Amino acid sequence: MKEDSIKKEFLVPSDLSLVQKFSADVLSFLGPLKLDGGIVFDVKLCLEEALINAMKYGHKLQKELKVRLGVEYNEREVRISIEDQGEGFDPGKLVCCTESANLLKSRGRGVHLIRQLMDEVYYNKKGNAILMVKRLKREAGNRS
């Protein structure tokens, strides 16, 4: 991201009851962007899904383990990074939740939603950190 970006980092205990609080904190931090409702929905959903995955699968809900949540924005995009201290996973090995045989299963939809709703999604090699980028769709004429 360019130099004009604004950043904030949170350390989140692996407690599912805190997900909405930290999600609200991030959305409040993004407040100056005056994002439209659809983008707020996507950012909130992907942030919460990734945070829940880090707490549940990365940290096995051990509250003392903290998830590192980074948020960075400028007028062009919002970048959210989430890193846990777990062993990581191979996102390529997740079952495809949209295949007919898997539609009734409970797992895999969170990662699928993130891939669909974010513009760019990257995992580190270990698979314990995700970077999600949401571009802000603004008319070229509105940019100065």
Add this chain to the structure above:
Amino acid sequence: MEAKLFEQDGVTILQVTGEINISTSPDLRKVFEKNAGKKLVVDLAKVNYIDSSGLATLVEMLKKMKSQGGSLGLAGMSEKVKSLFEITKLDKLFLVYNTQAEAVSRAK
């Protein structure tokens, strides 16, 4: 999240308001388990947010209704909530109606 059950024309309606997320999904499941009817319509018109645990909860409810020979329809979803069903292809699994009235009429 608030959820309430009531009956209309022999069809049970589960009306949900607010967010269906990882914190509120268990409460929705508890209200659903009070339902004894075979025909259920879940009215999502006042649901402004749903996450993957909420989607999974609705899938579990659908499986239970079908296993008991019943039906479950979804009604009144906002465009944004509906888009999540389309992205996850769950729109192929559920009967989806624009309004509660339409869902009740079809379920009767």
